[in-house]
Amino acid sequence: xxxxxxxxxxxxxxxxxxxxxxxxxxxxxxxxxxxxxxxxxxxxxxxxxxxxxxxxxxxxxxxxxxxxxxxxxxxxxxxxxxxxxxxxxxxxxxxxxxxxxxxxxxxxxxxxxxxxxxxxxxxxxxxxxxxxxxxxxxxxxxxxxxxxxxxxxxxxxxxxxxxxxxxxxxxxxxxxxxxxxxxxxxxxxxxxxxxxxxxxxxxxxxxxxxxxxxxxxxxxxxxxxxxxxxxxxxxxxxxxxxxxxxxxxxxxxxxxxxxxxxxxxxxxxxxxxxxxxxxxxxxxxxxxxxxxxxxxxxxxxxxxxxxxxxxxxxxx
Amino acid sequence: xxxxxxxxxxxxxxxxxxxxxxxxxxxxxxxxxxxxxxxxxxxxxxxxxxxxxxxxxxxxxxxxxxxxxxxxxxxxxxxxxxxxxxxxxxxxxxxxxxxxxxxxxxxxxxxxxxxxxxxxxxxxxxxxxxxxxxxxxxxxxxxxxxxxxxxxxxxxxxxxxxxxxxxxxxx
Numbered sequence: 001x002x003x004x005x006x007x008x009x010x011x012x013x014x015x016x017x018x019x020x021x022x023x024x025x026x027x028x029x030x031x032x033x034x035x036x037x038x039x040x041x042x043x044x045x046x047x048x049x050x051x052x053x054x055x056x057x058x059x060x061x062x063x064x065x066x067x068x069x070x071x072x073x074x075x076x077x078x079x080x081x082x083x084x085x086x087x088x089x090x091x092x093x094x095x096x097x098x099x100x101x102x103x104x105x106x107x108x109x110x111x112x113x114x115x116x117x118x119x120x121x122x123x124x125x126x127x128x129x130x131x132x133x134x135x136x137x138x139x140x141x142x143x144x145x146x147x148x149x150x151x152x153x154x155x156x157x158x159x160x161x162x163x164x165x166x167x168x169x170x171x172x173x174x175x176x177x178x179x180x181x182x183x184x185x186x187x188x189x190x191x192x193x194x195x196x197x198x199x200x201x202x203x204x205x206x207x208x209x210x211x212x213x214x215x216x217x218x219x220x221x222x223x224x225x226x227x228x229x230x231x232x233x234x235x236x237x238x239x240x241x242x243x244x245x246x247x248x249x250x251x252x253x254x255x256x257x258x259x260x261x262x263x264x265x266x267x268x269x270x271x272x273x274x275x276x277x278x279x280x281x282x283x284x285x286x287x288x289x290x291x292x293x294x295x296x297x298x299x300x301x302x303x304x305x306x307x308x309x310x311x312x313x314x315x316x
Numbered sequence: 317x318x319x320x321x322x323x324x325x326x327x328x329x330x331x332x333x334x335x336x337x338x339x340x341x342x343x344x345x346x347x348x349x350x351x352x353x354x355x356x357x358x359x360x361x362x363x364x365x366x367x368x369x370x371x372x373x374x375x376x377x378x379x380x381x382x383x384x385x386x387x388x389x390x391x392x393x394x395x396x397x398x399x400x401x402x403x404x405x406x407x408x409x410x411x412x413x414x415x416x417x418x419x420x421x422x423x424x425x426x427x428x429x430x431x432x433x434x435x436x437x438x439x440x441x442x443x444x445x446x447x448x449x450x451x452x453x454x455x456x457x458x459x460x461x462x463x464x465x466x467x468x469x470x471x472x473x474x475x476x477x478x479x480x481x482x483x484x485x486x487x
Contacts, residue, residue, distance in 0.1 A: 035330045039337045280327035281320060 010091075010101050017090050021234040026052050028234075028275050035279040064223035067129075074128035079218075079225045082121035082232035086239055089114040093242050094169040096252045096259035107168040108160065111243065112153050115198055119145040121232070122200070122207055126217035137216025140286060141207035144197055147293035148204075151301040152194035158187040158308040159247050172251035181248040186304045188248045190297060195240035197293070199233060202278040206286055241270035349451065351425035352410045355401055357441070358422055358450035365445065366420035366457060369396040373412035373421050381405035382412060391466030393458065399441040404434050418457040422450040 026041060026049060033040025041048035066072060092107035094100040104110050119141060126138020160166060162183060163174035171180075181188045197204040208216030218229045245251060245266035252259030284292070338345045347353070360366050369386030387397040412421050431437050449455070464470045471478035 034335075035327050037330055037333050037336050039335055039339070276324060276328055280324045 006101065009095075009099050012099070013090055013093075013095065013101055014087070017087070017235065017238065018231075020238055021231050022052050022056065024234040024237065024271065025055060025230070027271070028278075031272060031275040032279050035276065059224055059227045062223040064225060067220050069130045070220060071128035071130065074124050075220075076225070078121050078125035078128060079221065079228035079232070080121075081124065082118050083228050083235070085114045085118040085121070086232055086235040089239050090235075090242075092168055093239070094172055094246060094251055095263050097169070099260065100169060103167060103169055106166045108156060108166045108171070108247075111168075112149075112156070115152075115236075115239075116145070116149050118198075118232075118236070119149075121229075122217045125221070125229070126207075129217070129220040131220055133213045133215075134217050134219045137207045137209075137213050137219070140213075141200065141217060144200075144204060144206060144289060144293075147290055148194045148197035148297075151190060151293070151298045152198060154298075154301040154305055155187045155190035155194060156247060157305050158184045161305075161308050161312050168246055168251075172246055172253060175250040175253060179248060179250045179253075184248065184304075184308065186300065187308070188244070190301050190304065191247070192244065193297065195244065196274070196277065197289075199236040199240055199274075201233075201237065201274055203281045203283060204289060205283060206289060209283055237271055237274050238267065241267045241274065244270050347425035347427075349425060350423075351427075352408045352413075352423040353425050353427040354403075354429050355406065355408075355412065355421060355423055355439075355444065356446045356450060357399065357420055357444045358446060358448065358452075360456040360458070361449060361454060362456065363447075364393070364458070365395050366418045366455075367396050367399065368394045368418055368420070368457065369399075370394075370417060372415040372417065376411040376415035378409060378411065379405045379407055393465050396441060399444060401439045401444060402437065403429060403439060404437040419450070419452040419455050420457075422452075424450075 029051075030040040030042075030048070041051040044050040044054050066075060089111050091101040092104055092110050094103070122141040122145075123138045126134045126136070126141065129135070159171060159180050162180060163171040165171060165174070174180075196202075200207050206216075207213075208218065210216070213219070218226055221229065242263070245263060249266050251266075252263045254262035254265075257265075358366050367384075369384055371384065371386065374380075374382040374384060381402040382400070383402075384399040385397040386394055388394055408423065410423050413423050416422075429437070458465060458468065459474050462470065462473055462476060
């Protein structure tokens with residue numbers, strides 16, 4: 001069910017994905033402002049929309065400084081890794097029937113693999129910066145990713161059991177009768193929490209916790225390299241939101257409106273939820289984060305998987 | 317766990333609150349009449365300068381941004397020959413206004429005195445002096461004070477009795 005015009009869908013997803021990631025800077029600032037009873041950027045253009053453009057121009061004009069003490073090749077490559085891996089993951093997201101870059105039969109595994117590769121970016125950035133705060137950030141990122149990746153993958157296995165396929169369009173098709181959020185509610189909550197950790201968003205932003213580690217792994221970065229980390233983070237938010245809507249909320253399925261619109265509505269809803277959580281929650285301590293991951297989330301995920309497996313086994 | 321969800325819900329409820337930002341250049345904030353902004357020198361109801369160049373404001377000023385030189389006119393009225401406030405130093409504490417015995421120096425609710433060049437922030441007497449009486453209308457120091465100036469002898473001030481000739485009190 002790959003698209004008849006693959007180049008078109010590649011370009012479309014690339015351009016739309018990148019513009020959404022850029023626009024998210026504005027969306028996040030406006031939404032945070034709304035929830036803090038402020039206005040946010042509303043001066044540049046209508047509703048401050050051109051703020052995105054202004055920020056982009058500004059970040060391109062900034063000096064791209066590479067400190068003399070860094071490990072130069074790795075330092076330069078690190079921001080590209082996060083960007084590339086997130087973009088690769090978008091290849092398997094089914095936006096609508098026929099609009100998908102590559103309908104892999106192991107699409108879900110591909111997504112998990114790519115999001116795990118993303119952690120190399122953070123670790124290498126922290127390592128090559130030759131700076132203790134950056135290194136601490138990278139260290140935290142690797143520990144956090146290791147512990148949250150485990151149950152992130154496992155929390156999705158319930159969906160795979162119900163759909164009987166790793167292919168994302170097939171998973172969406174399997175939700176025609178009922179969205180998987182109902183039978184797999186626990187799986188959805190677990191995946192959501194793992195998604196926050198995966199994108200290093202605020203309740204789990206310990207790798208860059210600016211109040212303790214300057215800016216964590218990207219302390220030494222400036223200019224567009226710093227911007228790449230941010231675009232990567234926003235792309236990651238979009239990716240996780242898109243994955244949630246595909247895996248648990250029926251992707252493009254919905255009445256009246258065309259599939260693409262339903263997909264975008266659901267994705268935007270979860271992006272807003274990411275911002276809402278950022279506005280609401282503080283950051284936990286690192287040992288709390290680890291023990292929460294290993295002692296609470298992992299057993300819950302395993303229990304969810306066992307129960308789902310048993311139900312599927314006896315039902316069929 | 318419940319408190320986390322409750323926090324998220326309470327923050328979400330802020331979507332329906334009124335925003336408290338005052339959009340400044342379009343929407344001017346309300347400033348109280350006693351707001352401590354740009355400093356002015358006021359005049360008395362007759363149009364004369366209130367300032368008597370007593371130097372108390374310059375002494376009270378914690379950053380020393382006020383400079384003035386006292387002189388006297390032909391009527392014997394003291395007034396400042398020059399009066400200079402360096403607003404790049406001024407911290408708008410209002411001590412000068414408190415120290416002033418004649419209500420001459422006053423702070424106003426105007427804060428938009430930004431300049432591109434620092435030296436433009438040094439205000440001379442003609443920049444400071446206004447035509448009105450500021451916050452204390454009707455007050456005229458020279459009418460009340462017992463000091464003798466041209467056109468007003470001793471004992472001719474308001475609420476003042478003529479001076480007593482002490483020699484008439486002799487037994």
